[in-house]
Amino acid sequence: MPLSRAFQKLVEGGLLTPLAPRPLPQPVPPRFRMDLHCSYHQGPGHDTDHCTALRHAIQDLIDQGLVNLG
Known part of the structure; x- marks a missing residue:
């Protein structure tokens, strides 16, 4: 799943x-x-699908057992 879609789902949730x-x-x-x-940073510099900070934030949620994007 692209990071942009995962971000959208997690914001909605x-x-x-x-x-x-x-x-x-x-x-x-x-x-x-x-x-x-980048939708996560709300600004220019890179796109949401290549955001390292967002990738780490999502991984933290997965590691805490708060989300399963599979």
Whole structure:
């Protein structure tokens, strides 16, 4: 299941919420992509399906036995 779909399901279930938006980092890192948007971070930089922080947050929920996305 793509991370974007898992995130959507977990938000609907009340298990995750998007992070508060933060200002752009200065200087902007070389791999930062203004053309991509992450729903978890509510901002540009990368897409939701490639968000490392979201992957870890979901894994934490799985490890705690709070969710089974299988």
